[in-house]
Amino acid sequence: MKWIRFKHHGLVSFGLLEDHGVKRVEGSPLESYTLTENIFALESIELLTPIQPPMLYFAGPNFKGHIEAMAKRRGQEPVYPTRPDPHFRSVHALVASGADVVIPTDSCQRLQPEGQLVVVMGKKARKVSLEHALDHVWGYSLANDITEREWQKTDRTMFRSKNTDTFKPFGPCIATGLDPLNIQIEVRHNGQTIADFSSAEQTWSVAEWIHILSQNTTLHPGDCIMMGTQGAAGDMVEGDEIEVECKDIGLLKNKLVKEVAP
Numbered sequence: 225m226k227w228i229r230f231k232h233h234g235l236v237s238f239g240l241l242e243d244h245g246v247k248r249v250e251g252s253p254l255e256s257y258t259l260t261e262n263i264f265a266l267e268s269i270e271l272l273t274p275i276q277p278p279m280l281y282f283a284g285p286n287f288k289g290h291i292e293a294m295a296k297r298r299g300q301e302p303v304y305p306t307r308p309d310p311h312f313r314s315v316h317a318l319v320a321s322g323a324d325v326v327i328p329t330d331s332c333q334r335l336q337p338e339g340q341l342v343v344v345m346g347k348k349a350r351k352v353s354l355e356h357a358l359d360h361v362w363g364y365s366l367a368n369d370i371t372e373r374e375w376q377k378t379d380r381t382m383f384r385s386k387n388t389d390t391f392k393p394f395g396p397c398i399a400t401g402l403d404p405l406n407i408q409i410e411v412r413h414n415g416q417t418i419a420d421f422s423s424a425e426q427t428w429s430v431a432e433w434i435h436i437l438s439q440n441t442t443l444h445p446g447d448c449i450m451m452g453t454q455g456a457a458g459d460m461v462e463g464d465e466i467e468v469e470c471k472d473i474g475l476l477k478n479k480l481v482k483e484v485a486p
Contacts, residue, residue, distance in 0.1 A: 226397040226474070227253055227363065231270040239264070241397060254346065254362065254445045273320045274365055274398045275344060277448040280318070282369070283433050284309035286426050286452030290338075293456030308428050308436050313369070313450060314387035321396040321474075324481045327462060328388060331372050334459035335391075335480065338369035339411035339468035341423050341451040343430050344398050349443040357434040360443065363400040364407065366468045366476045367450050368393040393466075394448075396474040404430035411453075412467040413460060421454035 226241040238253055239246040246264050251257035254275075285291050285305055295302035319325070327333055346362025370392065376385035404423055411419040423429075428436070433449055460466060460480050468476040 225363075225400045227274060227400070228395075228397045229272045229274050229276075230264075231272060232264055232268065236272065271320050271322055271396060273318050273394045274396070275446055275448070276318070277315055277344070277446050278444055279447045280313040280315050280392075281437065281447065281449045282311040282313050283426075283428070283449055283452045284311055286428060286433075287421070287454040288427065289421070289425070289454040290452065290456060297456060305427070308433060310433075310437060311382070313392060317387050317389055317392040318394045319390045319392065319478070321393065321476045321478065323393065323478060324390065325368075325370055325393065325466075325478050326390045326483050327480055328372075329483045329485060332374040333482075334373075334461055336371045336373055336459060337411060337413065337418075337457050337466045337468075338371060338453035339409055339419060339476075340367045340369055340453050341365075341404075341407055341409060341430075341470075342367045342394065343404070343434070343449040343451060345434075345443050345447045345449075346445055348445065349434060349438040352435060352438045354431055354435040357431040357438075358404065360434060361404070361430070362445070363398040364402050364404065364473060365395060365398045365448075366409070366470060366473055368411075368466060368468050368476060368478065369450060369453065393468075393476055393478045395476050399473045402472055407470055407472065410467075410469050411457065412469070413457060414464055415467075418457045419453065419455045423451065425454060426451060 248262040249257040342365040347360040349360040379385040407423040
């Protein structure tokens with residue numbers, strides 16, 4: 225199934241994507257819900273992020289290719305992590321597919337994309353075993369971990385460089401029933417492929433991350449984990465369009481615009 229969250233005439237609802245539109249549900253798929261007979265054409269709704277997560281975790285440098293490409297850009301030798309290194313991202317930076325990514329006026333006016341798989345938790349998880357970790361997953365989505373690299377150089381916590389408003393495109397839907405070790409993701413910059421990688425290339429798998437995170441913190445329904453990216457793409461500027469796509473999930477598409485001075 226593919227779940228979306230949308231607005232129609234001011235009403236925010238979850239819905240199921242079908243061939244002929246979106247079927248609205250009453251309630252939440254994370255709690256209880258009822259299918260309605262209301263079906264809306266995609267062009268008649270406003271697409272929102274597929275969920276507003278309570279917490280947004282980030283799986284650190286989780287692909288060797290990203291570590292190597294970033295080290296090459298800095299003129300350094302790559303340093304590979306010996307253990308998972310989780311971070312946080314701001315839920316307030318999330319925007320839906322189709323929304324603009326805003327380039328701040330005080331930035332270097334160049335941003336970089338990081339297309340990623342997102343894990344969406346469906347059940348509370350605390351000290352779960354590796355064997356049963358995936359039992360707590362609801363589904364999978366896509367994100368773009370937009371970064372301002374000049375800020376990142378002096379941003380010890382990556383607060384500005386990673387968490388500025390609109391820097392986290394997320395969506396378009398949450399797909400259930402996927403194999404997290406076999407998800408192919410393509411990232412395109414103005415229509416040109418700049419990354420094409422599989423979740424099988426992760427250093428630590430989805431199950432391993434859930435197992436490890438849950439040893440110290442309780443993961444709650446709706447919490448999300450961004451699973452990292454492969455490679456290191458070049459700069460995006462005003463007017464550029466960035467796409468993150470998976471055939472089993474959908475297309476996350478956003479355009480860059482300059483911030484309008486108040």
